[in-house]
Amino acid sequence: MSVVVPASLLPASAAPAFRGRIGRDAASGHYAVPHRYRLHVAPADPDCLSIAVTHGLLGLDAALPLRLLPEVPDAPDGSYTALRPLYEASAHLYTGAAAAPVLGDVWTGRIVSTHVPDILRDLALRFRGDGPDLLPEEHREEIDTLAALCADGVHRAAQRAGELGLDPAADARREAAEALGTLFAALGGLDARLAGRPYVLGDAPTLADVHVWGALVQLDTVHRWHLDAAALERVASHRALWAYAQRLAAQTAFARHLDVEAVLRRHRAHCRGREAAGAAIRIVDWGAAGTGR
Structure with missing residues (x-):
């Protein structure tokens, strides 16, 4: 019920x-x-x-x-x-x-x-049927932790940094720096985790990959428009993480419903934030996959 x-x-x-x-x-x-x-x-x-x-x-x-x-x-x-x-x-x-x-x-x-x-x-x-085990019993708590990291440490931190980054007030700039610190820490942890392994939890995809990949899509297609170039350069420096994002973007299950232009249209329909220098930096060629060609 x-x-x-x-x-x-x-x-x-x-x-x-x-x-x-x-x-x-x-x-x-x-x-x-x-x-x-x-x-x-x-x-x-x-x-x-x-x-x-x-x-x-x-x-x-x-x-x-x-x-x-x-x-x-x-x-x-x-x-x-x-x-x-x-x-x-x-x-x-x-x-x-x-x-x-x-x-x-x-x-x-x-x-x-x-x-x-x-x-x-x-x-x-x-509904799994013969499909992969996306929520293995032994990893469920870890998957929940990674989902929270993506929501708070990547999405909300990047959003907060972008909202405050162009505000000249000292308090705003300090909060923006703290948000960027949270973002870089989250990306650094994920980058280290993905060094030498194809998926977040090992050799097979799980819901952890759904959360992480989705957060990276938003970071590189939406949040980058409101971050400065220095911040985006640091974001892009996590090579294992972005290689993973590009690799998954070539897989049908991930690419099929990804339409970058639609993501941007949705963002622009309600966003009133100012564009920053990071908008010119694109990390992953998302448009080469999915319906966003």
């Missing part, structure tokens, strides 16, 4: 967090059945891209169809009109935004989950 935060308790523009899970069998209500569910994603969004990559690694095209949405929602409140019926069927008198990603139940016409960590886990655990 889905757990929903009532729309009446949320801001008008916020989507409720649907937290239904896919169980082991029919007794759980939602269970893994071919063609019962559909994933609605806008791959230009980093969370949606992580789901699309996981879907590709598991080879789920036939069992769990993927519905691709445009990079920019088509309604003023940030909603996708195509998702509105699912939200309205899933939450009584729903008036909030209809946002992606969504794991929908075709049988009931309702939402199972919009919570990205749960969707990733359920794909890896319940």
